[in-house]
Amino acid sequence: MNAIDILECVLMMLAGLGVFLIGIKAMGDNLEAVAGNSLKSIFNKISNNRFTGVVVGAGVTAIIQSSSATTVMVVGFVNAGVMTLTQATSIIMGANIGTTITAQIVSLQSLPITAFFAAMACVGAFMQTSKKLHVRNVGSIIAGIGVLFVGLDVMSGAMKQIAEIEAVRNVLNATTNPLLLLLLGAVITAVIQSSSVTTSIIISMGISGLIGLESAIYTTLGINIGTCITAVLACIGSTVNAKRTSIIHLLFNCIGSFFFFIVFLILDKFTNFFTWMSGTFNGSIANQIAMFHTAFNVITTLLLLPFVKVLPKLATLIIPDKKSSADDQKDIIETEKFQFIDNRLLSTPSIALVMIRKEILAMAGLAKDNLDLSIQAVKNKDLSQKELFDTREKRIDFLNKAITKYTIKVSSEHISYISEKESASYYYVVSNIERVGDYAQNIMEYTQELIDYNAEFSDTAKKEIEDMKIAIDNLYDAVVSAFERQDITQEQTIKDLEEIVDDYKASLERSHLIRLGNGQCSAESASVFLSLVSNMERIADHILNVFKSMKQYTQVTKTTHVLASPKA
Numbered sequence: 001m002n003a004i005d006i007l008e009c010v011l012m013m014l015a016g017l018g019v020f021l022i023g024i025k026a027m028g029d030n031l032e033a034v035a036g037n038s039l040k041s042i043f044n045k046i047s048n049n050r051f052t053g054v055v056v057g058a059g060v061t062a063i064i065q066s067s068s069a070t071t072v073m074v075v076g077f078v079n080a081g082v083m084t085l086t087q088a089t090s091i092i093m094g095a096n097i098g099t100t101i102t103a104q105i106v107s108l109q110s111l112p113i114t115a116f117f118a119a120m121a122c123v124g125a126f127m128q129t130s131k132k133l134h135v136r137n138v139g140s141i142i143a144g145i146g147v148l149f150v151g152l153d154v155m156s157g158a159m160k161q162i163a164e165i166e167a168v169r170n171v172l173n174a175t176t177n178p179l180l181l182l183l184l185g186a187v188i189t190a191v192i193q194s195s196s197v198t199t200s201i202i203i204s205m206g207i208s209g210l211i212g213l214e215s216a217i218y219t220t221l222g223i224n225i226g227t228c229i230t231a232v233l234a235c236i237g238s239t240v241n242a243k244r245t246s247i248i249h250l251l252f253n254c255i256g257s258f259f260f261f262i263v264f265l266i267l268d269k270f271t272n273f274f275t276w277m278s279g280t281f282n283g284s285i286a287n288q289i290a291m292f293h294t295a296f297n298v299i300t301t302l303l304l305l306p307f308v309k310v311l312p313k314l315a316t317l318i319i320p321d322k323k324s325s326a327d328d329q330k331d332i333i334e335t336e337k338f339q340f341i342d343n344r345l346l347s348t349p350s351i352a353l354v355m356i357r358k359e360i361l362a363m364a365g366l367a368k369d370n371l372d373l374s375i376q377a378v379k380n381k382d383l384s385q386k387e388l389f390d391t392r393e394k395r396i397d398f399l400n401k402a403i404t405k406y407t408i409k410v411s412s413e414h415i416s417y418i419s420e421k422e423s424a425s426y427y428y429v430v431s432n433i434e435r436v437g438d439y440a441q442n443i444m445e446y447t448q449e450l451i452d453y454n455a456e457f458s459d460t461a462k463k464e465i466e467d468m469k470i471a472i473d474n475l476y477d478a479v480v481s482a483f484e485r486q487d488i489t490q491e492q493t494i495k496d497l498e499e500i501v502d503d504y505k506a507s508l509e510r511s512h513l514i515r516l517g518n519g520q521c522s523a524e525s526a527s528v529f530l531s532l533v534s535n536m537e538r539i540a541d542h543i544l545n546v547f548k549s550m551k552q553y554t555q556v557t558k559t560t561h562v563l564a565s566p567k568a
Helices: 003-034 036-044 050-064 067-080 085-098 100-110 114-127 133-163 166-174 178-192 195-208 213-226 229-234 240-270 273-280 285-307 310-318 343-347 349-380 386-411 417-453 459-485 491-517 523-552
Strands: none
Touching (some): 003 133, 050 067, 050 285, 067 085, 067 240, 067 343, 085 240, 085 285, 085 310, 100 114, 100 285, 178 240, 195 285, 213 240, 213 273, 229 240, 240 273, 240 310, 285 310, 343 349, 349 386, 349 417, 349 523, 386 417, 459 491
16 A cells, blocks of 8 residues: 555545544534423433432433533533532533443444445435424434444545554554553543544444454543543633532543553453453444443442542542632622623533523523612612612623623524524513613612702602502512513413503602692602603513513423522
């Protein structure tokens, strides 16, 4: 084989790898799009039960086809404070089991049915011409599986030709040092940032005769260490607990890998362990590697599951709490950063949408706090809390722009039709909440007008303002609760609450004009009062708009509540 032939084989191997990566991404993305609501439901089952956590981690990883993505997502949850370290630990364990499904799929190429799997690319492509969205999404999954096997076939074919090169065989046969193989697996996986892809390459090399079972097993142990680099990189710039989450992932994989590494070295020294293993577990080397990959992660999980609370403590010792200072104790509203949204979650858009909703709810809380403060200020002619109000208003403005930008990023990902409608509605929701904040700011400015005019409201006017504010509070609470649960079953009740506010506006305007005519209040205070009542009515309109936005994506029967705060 001349240099040109060798170059052609290398290029075809890279082409096969590229097609394989496209296939596995298409399969994972479309699986998530189809199972978006199921993914939310799975995370709704998160609890302090370690076995539940393992099942959740395995299930989510099987759907999105990446343990690294699951771990990065968990880092994001811990960073946002919606998941504890103990919960994260069991999910990470499960993710290591779930990721082995890819190796099991890839091992099927050793069977004489690869052509049938590859032909699924054509079947999936025809399904994508359907007018039904669900059929198109399923077709994309099937096409992804087909493309995956096309890539594997091209890659394996090129590897078989490379395996015929004597110099290559000599180099690979000389590379038998277990520690070197472990390091190679770790480094290659750290560069590729996908244990599934690296394991698939090892399986293809085994089928092509480029690598034996012993070398494949030691390399696989290194792969499980190298996959941690993604989580380590993801925790940069995050909270202390998020960094601890990546350390837990690293500890789990390193403990498991080095435990098996030492056990295998001892067994191989005193027995013909790998020869026995190859003969005992019948089947192709592809099946043997895939089964070892699964068995390794299952056994490691079983061994370390009793220590699910010990690993977080160990991670805490490695990354201790920062020494507090006055500068570190700033209230969250003084910083321009998200409380729940995290760029790490963009790899799982359905979960990112859940966190957007939580961020919007936090924004709604800030707007409500400012509304409460502004009403108190104008009633009492008290601007002592003006600085706190302004700080909140700046944060509301920041969230209005930042949530919108983040939602655009999520919309650009591969998401389902319902998720598209949901993300589109969030632009509308954020805008309406921001308008509530603006009207609260108007009300706060009326306080300064009363001070400048040396005017004030009568006791009757104050009581009327309080009554109208109670009506708005009732509406606000009902809408926020419905938005949090994505529940539109109380539509008529909410409309009735908004009409009560409208009635208050008309009633208060009439009664105040009567007081003005009787000389019970000044023209200055009357002007401010009428403007105040008008602003309060408009606030109610914007609150109602938040509820109306849910009609774009929520069914009447849908009352799902996901990602509750972690239990103490």
